[in-house]
Amino acid sequence: MLYSVAAAVLSLALAPVYDGLERKIRAAIHTRIGPPILQTWYDILKLFTKEIVVPVGGAWYTLVTALELLALIASSAILYHISSYGLGHATLLESVAFIVLTSVVATLAIVRAVSQNNVFSVVGGFREFSLMLSAEPFLAVSFLLLASGAGSLASKSIATAVLAVSSYVISGRVPYDIAEAEPELASGVNIELAGPLLGLATISSVLKKLVSATLTALALISFVGLSGLSSLTAVVIATPVVWLVHTVVSTILGRSRVDLAIRFLYVLLFFLSSALVLSFGLGL
Amino acid sequence: MKSDSSLSTIVKALEEVGAFVEEVRDSEVYFRVTRENVRAAARALYSLGAYLKTCAGVDERELSGLFAVYYIFGLDDHGVDAVLRVLVPQDDPWTVSVVPDVPAADWCELEVRDLLGIDFRGRLTKRLVLPEDWPEGVYPLRKEFKYDEKPPRVLREELSEEVGIPVGPYHPALHEPEYFELYVEGERVVDVAYRGFHVHRGIEKLAESQRFTYKQVPFLAERICGICGFVHSSCYVMAVEKAAGIVVPERAEFIRSIVLEVERLHSHLLWLGVAAHLLGYDAGFMHAWRIREQVMVLAEYLTGSRKTYGINLIGGVRKDINTEKIDKVLKTITDLRKEFTELVKAMLAVPQIKSRASGTGVLTKAEARALSVVGPVARASGLYRDVRKDYPYLAYKRVSFKVPLYTEGDNLARLLVRVDEVFESIEIIKQLIDMLPGGSVVVEEYDIPSGRRAVAAIEAPRGEDVHFIITGVGRPYRWRVRAPTYQNIPALRAMLRGTPLADAPLTIASIDPCFSCTDRVTVLDVRSGRKSFIRLKQGV
The missing domain is CATH 1.10.645.10 (Cytochrome-c3 Hydrogenase, chain B)
Structure with missing residues (x-):
């Protein structure tokens, strides 16, 4: 338990550094120098020195933003707790708690967006909602299957693929950054944020990437059959590697459109899920 | 000019509608036409395959005691510009619009109306170039108006927070002040209105x-x-x-x-x-x-x-x-x-x-x-x-x-x-x-x-x-x-209709417009009829 807490705290502290590394790698692909690796931390700290500006829509907006961050921290903590003994050995309660928290994060983000008196934010919120409907059910099913430890190598591989795709979607990277879509919606869901509130949202955004990378790392490590401290260590080490892969994928692609994204995700995830059901049914 | 037959074809077509040749210079032919016949002349040129290049209002009172409107048509196939010159008396400044036959003349006619005070009959008119607070009856392209003159501002009732302010909500996709009203149904654009000329520099x-x-x-x-x-x-x-x-x-x-x-x-x-x-x-x-x-x-x-x-x-x-x-x-x-x-x-x-x-x-x-x-x-x-x-x-x-x-x-x-x-x-x-x-x-x-x-x-x-x-x-x-x-901007209305909202910035940018990063969008839910504006204070 102590190691899990330590790993969670370490990863939460390192997430902005991973994000800084992402910016550096993206810059290298762009042939730019890019900001320092600690830039995301600098940004967050700077934002918290600014005055608090509560957007039109009420003070509870702040509460929703803070709750979203808390839910993300909790879901990260559960993931690291599960990591300490391997994904295939998670209890049903832990698995359901993680799924519920993931849905709560997405729901709070949507509530935050649509509660604003700003059409860009509202449009962004509905895009977030569409993505959530496309990816979350597949993420939940694949996670529960892997957490149960049931199934063959083939079915676990397919479930891992479903989990990897759906967790990439919730990370909010290109091509699925459509809720924010800076050139289209002028930052969409984040348009009303400034100062410490934007700081909170920035941390949430980074933690979403952390959860996304940790999920895939956890699923991949489960194939090795590690447990205890070695499993936890492997997940902590594999997370930035998955993050790196996510970075490269997002840099070489363009932004999708909400209708195209949903169509693509449904086709891909439905195909993978069908293969998963088939492999279970045939006992492969 | 590609050949003499090109010239004779154009001249013949225009003489049939009452225009006559004023001057032939290199690849340009200037025709005089009365304000009553200008629409027929424009139609004749259009039927010859001409494109409208632009029109221009000129205060020629120092030269001829009259205003003039020049419609410049290009006949690409003939390699010749046909220019229609319409003289307009200063005490009765109106002419017939060619817009019903030549939609491309929409903006330049409105510009002539704003800057020179010539009215155009047979079309809908509105203020295009002058700001909302510019006084009525002051026409900056008339010669008596000094280039550095600043007429008193006229604040109007209809001036609202949503229109007429040349600074404000910006859009990261665009690079100069402009304003589009996008009417959407879900994520699909069903119509669009444009307002530009926020930084008309004279x-x-x-x-x-x-x-x-x-x-x-x-x-x-x-x-x-x-x-x-x-x-x-x-x-x-x-x-x-x-x-x-x-x-x-x-x-x-x-x-x-x-x-x-x-x-x-x-x-x-x-x-x-x-x-x-x-x-x-x-x-x-x-x-x-x-x-x-x-x-x-x-x-x-x-x-x-x-x-x-x-x-x-x-x-x-x-x-x-x-x-x-x-x-x-x-x-x-x-x-x-x-x-x-x-x-x-x-x-x-x-x-x-x-x-x-x-x-x-x-x-x-x-x-x-x-x-x-x-x-x-x-x-x-x-x-x-x-x-x-x-x-x-x-x-x-x-x-x-x-x-x-x-x-x-x-x-x-x-x-x-x-x-x-x-x-x-x-x-x-x-x-x-x-x-x-x-x-x-x-x-x-x-x-x-x-x-x-x-x-x-x-x-x-x-x-x-x-x-x-x-x-x-x-x-x-x-x-x-x-x-x-x-x-090219007037074509955006046709281009944006039916386009997904997400692709509207790309569509607007696809004409490579000369306005940039500042934008203001109005979204209208056509199902409910509810119209919501992005306001200045929202800092969009």
């Missing part, structure tokens, strides 16, 4: 003022646009040279042509980067601009400046090409071609680029024809229009190049036209450098008689740029500038 009026002379205006013209300024200065000097009959040295013509193509290269690369950014492909954006940097260096080799070259003079150019740097220029464009080929290959392999640009922002050939759109917008909709081919000018008659043509009319087609044009421009520059003649680069002695008229057109990166001039004493009596974007 440059035409300024050039007619005592502050400027013929020789100074090229430097003013070059500042019309930060991207294709050389096009404007070239077009201005060409108009003056045409009007005054000044023969420019051949070497100067080559230099102008080379620099015009360099400008096209940097403009298209800039646009390509912006398009990639709008589609979320920032790697494409960064690499397009990295490659563009070579073009900026190329411009510096040739002119001494990365941008706003300032080398155009009436009668030639004030700076010869540095021949010691020709090898560097050739090496740079060879490298540029190689790197650009790789960039295009990578960009078109990104699935989101093709899926989002294909089938969006469609402008049909018929719509493109009716609105007289120009440049890559026209060529992507299947209209074979390129001033360099239709009205060969400067050194373009000496080089061989293709005019890229696509028929799809969508965002991808406009992207591909620009990609093809980059390759063509590289080849044009190579040919021009290879054939660069010797001799002087400027005519020192010349005379510019007053009362002469001329139309000059240049194929800018965004399309046909048109300058119309009436010479005066020491400075232009009237100088009319029509940038290509002016002709």
Whole structure:
């Protein structure tokens, strides 16, 4: 338990550094120098020195933003707790708690967006909602299957693929950054944020990437059959590697459109899920 | 003019509707037509395949005691401009509108109405160019109005927070103040209204003022646009040279042509980067601009400046090409071609680029024809229009190049036209450098008689740029500038209808508009009829 807490705290502290590394790698692909690796931390700290500006829509907006961050921290903590003994050995309660928290994060983000008196934010919120409907059910099913430890190598591989795709979607990277879509919606869901509130949202955004990378790392490590401290260590080490892969994928692609994204995700995830059901049914 | 039969065909058609020839100059024919017959004359020209280039209102009361409206039509197939001149009495300033037959005249007629006070009958009118707080009955292009006069502001009841303020909500996709009202159903745009001219600078009026002379205006013209300024200065000097009959040295013509193509290269690369950014492909954006940097260096080799070259003079150019740097220029464009080929290959392999640009922002050939759109917008909709081919000018008659043509009319087609044009421009520059003649680069002695008229057109990166001039004493009596974007923006309404909201910025950018990063959007839910505005205080 102590190691899990330590790993969670370490990863939460390192997430902005991973994000800084992402910016550096993206810059290298762009042939730019890019900001320092600690830039995301600098940004967050700077934002918290600014005055608090509560957007039109009420003070509870702040509460929703803070709750979203808390839910993300909790879901990260559960993931690291599960990591300490391997994904295939998670209890049903832990698995359901993680799924519920993931849905709560997405729901709070949507509530935050649509509660604003700003059409860009509202449009962004509905895009977030569409993505959530496309990816979350597949993420939940694949996670529960892997957490149960049931199934063959083939079915676990397919479930891992479903989990990897759906967790990439919730990370909010290109091509699925459509809720924010800076050139289209002028930052969409984040348009009303400034100062410490934007700081909170920035941390949430980074933690979403952390959860996304940790999920895939956890699923991949489960194939090795590690447990205890070695499993936890492997997940902590594999997370930035998955993050790196996510970075490269997002840099070489363009932004999708909400209708195209949903169509693509449904086709891909439905195909993978069908293969998963088939492999279970045939006992492969 | 391609042949005498072209002229007789045009003259015959117009004489049948009561117009008569006033003057024939080079590739221009000026017709006088009464205000009652102007619509029939415009219809006759349109039926001959003419495109409206622009129209211009002129306060000719000092010359003839009347106002005049000039409609400039280009007959691309004949290589001739037909100009209709309509005289309007000052005590009864109205004329018949040609808009019902020539929709492309919509904006320029409204501009004449705003700036000169001539009313147009047979069409809906509204204020277009003047700000909302400009007083009624004050017309800045009338000669008695001083260029630096500031009439008292008139605050109107209807001025609201949502309209009429030239600063405010900005859109990261666009680069100058403009305002679109997008009416959406879900994520699909069903209609659009546009309001622009927030930063109308009165440059035409300024050039007619005592502050400027013929020789100074090229430097003013070059500042019309930060991207294709050389096009404007070239077009201005060409108009003056045409009007005054000044023969420019051949070497100067080559230099102008080379620099015009360099400008096209940097403009298209800039646009390509912006398009990639709008589609979320920032790697494409960064690499397009990295490659563009070579073009900026190329411009510096040739002119001494990365941008706003300032080398155009009436009668030639004030700076010869540095021949010691020709090898560097050739090496740079060879490298540029190689790197650009790789960039295009990578960009078109990104699935989101093709899926989002294909089938969006469609402008049909018929719509493109009716609105007289120009440049890559026209060529992507299947209209074979390129001033360099239709009205060969400067050194373009000496080089061989293709005019890229696509028929799809969508965002991808406009992207591909620009990609093809980059390759063509590289080849044009190579040919021009290879054939660069010797001799002087400027005519020192010349005379510019007053009362002469001329139309000059240049194929800018965004399309046909048109300058119309009436010479005066020491400075232009009237100088009319029509940038290509002016002709292409009205087509956005057709292009945006049915486009997904997400692709609206790309569609707007696909005409490569000359307004930029500031925007204001109004979204109307057509199901509920509820209209919500983005307000200034929202800081969008």
